Amino acid sequence: MGRLVGIVGKPNVGKSTFFSAATMVDVPIAAYPFTTIKPNRGIGYVTVKCVCRELGVKDEPVNSICKNGLRMIPVELVDCAGLVPGAWQGRGLGNQFLDEVRTADALIHIVDASGGTDLEGRICEVGAHDPLEDLKFLERELDMWMLSILKRKWESISRRGKAGWETLISDLAERLSGLGVKRSVVEQAVRESGLKPENIGNWSETDLVSLVHKLRLTTKPMVVAANKIDVAEARRNLQRIFEAGYKVIPCSAQAELALRILSERSILDYNPGGSTFKILKPNELKEAQMKVLDKVKEEILNPYGSTGVQEIINYAYLKLLGMVVVYPVENVENLTDHDGRVLPDAFLVPPQTTAKQFASMIHSELGEGFLYATEARSKMRVGEDYIVKDRDILSITSTAKRR
Template sequence: MLTFAIVGKTNVGKTTLFNAATLLNAEISNYPFTTKEPNFGTAYVCDICVCQELGVEDNPQNSACIEGWRYIPVRIIDVPGLLKDAWTGRGLGNRFLSAIGQADALIHVVDASGSIDEEGNISRPGSGNPVQDVMDIEMEMELWICHIIERNKQQITRDSDKKNIEEALTKTLTGIKTRTPQVIQALKLSDLEEKPISRWRPEETLDFSHNLLPIIKPTLLMANKMDLPIADDNLEKLIDYYSHALVAASSAEAELALRLADKSGLIEYSPGQEKFRVIDEAKLTIEQKKAIDYIEQRVLYKFMRTGIQQALNTLAFKLLKMNMVYPVSDEAKYSDNHGNILPDVHLMHDDATPIDLARTVHSRLAENYILAVDARTGLRLPKDYALRHRDIVKIMTQKRAKSR
């Protein structure tokens, strides 16, 4: 399952975002370092389901279909706030960084209202420096990768004598989800392709780590607390510094409030939609009314959305380039062997082929693979066909294999 980690300084709203995305109840407070162990949960990424286009009523099994939108589960980790020098192990930093190692992509939350001081305490909005906050956390992650390489330098040197440097480095970094093409890309960017690792200077290892980090951990910056004053100015600064494509604006607190109100039946709200409906105005307390007004005025009218669902979708579909692919057994009915229509959907990487899809469904399906068919057209798909978003595919296997 795709895994996202939420990282950032203390008190920026990581756990609020985690709770909003998962609707679990992890502890939130305005004290620094509230979260002491990583929290694990399930969130969802979503896009329009193919059931609408096909005009069928589906029976989702591994996902959910709500009002024509298909929601696919992803794993989400709330990593406790990182301190300066976390990479040396300070404040359990190593343990938290290894939680980041498990992630396919990161949501880096930053307090856009600039209301966190150096020690992580909440202070006057505008007094902090969000751009610097982001750079500090990135530096900790780069130093962590750098340290893993430095610590294993002798082993990497021995391995690269036998094979080559990219495979030797991949072997050392595989625990933090690194693949060989990513190492090759970072070596190129750092101009270190030809240089034996035994002769790398510490600053060269750091430069390699700096180039590798965004490749192995695509990151969306989440400018949070956008409902507070000053946040607009800081959002501009973050966008100037990191580019539009990588910065999203959010109010985690607003999203959490809306999802909780929806759960308790006060309003009707689908995550990612820009509107909600109060079910019975008369049932709201004065406080609840005030909170809803605040969210409408400070968040929804301004940004059209609270930002959380959008961020999860951007990570999966834009930064990780995932496509939603529906495997079926009966291409005419779009169903599995039990008659469930469009039962499953899988997130497949941009370069995935039908055999990769077969492997994702079941290893037996891949072993007995004969060919794949596009369920919409009935046409056979070439073996090296790159699966596309919203494809519906039937995998044909040798007789004994089951197709689901």
């Protein structure tokens, strides 16, 4: 049910720093390539404006956190090993990397916007490397990887595919199902490409490349994180990446990590994704740390509005995956669960989720015995096919309901 977002990119760009800032899991971070060998999995948060403020109630969160009206809903993130050219042929830690990408529903592509690391992640002079090259190369690696999986069985797909549309689409979908490619996506991509089953013997390499490219864009949607924005040279590249047509969000994983660590120790008051912080215990900060915090404020928070890390995670789940937040309650008058807790849970659900599917996410029996759902604001009843909306507060009435 839960969706997984992968943090990807070439070595040494700050993937583990980003992951650590997001999850507060302590992982090795160092200024050389392949620091991460085994992928790290951890729990980060999607943050949304909680409905508690709108409704003027004090909530008692159980499955999530509510901090100053900001609902933090747990999500799973994976920090991958660095990708180097030729990964799809098994170079570097390629196979391991691609194994993680296989299971991811969306990708956060971290680039070193300062241009201070070469294509393989070795430190170079700041500005010497063009991060646009990293974008092209990672996407090409992913496309070539998909293509290689398809080609492994191409002879049989091509022989059987002549029989007609159904067989062709089924075979293609089955071949790529391990990558999370859905049948409907295959069907649409083949249709749009204008390729015909009867001509399959003549499909060219270019046809196949453009087909897998299409499939990859839908199956592994991606947002670009222009990291190391604290380095002055990064600004120019941020603009260039934007102009090249990418969805790109500036970030400083390092700054976010510092702010979250100090906030965990109650030295700062800082909300993830916040545009400001307050120093609570100045005596516990050394002079050098004070200087770093000043720099974070002046050079990152003020000009960019945040460190970018939280914005990127939110973008991945809420925009790339289109997920919405729904609050289940039992009592629509008091907005409580059966223990009397106000707005205890917030569920992040995929787009087009029906009320009945939502009930099953809470508990399978609740879904099986589904009768109707009641929306708490309007007190309107909705049926099993109702598509849940963002910020809905729903009470499920089911034959399975325990009281």
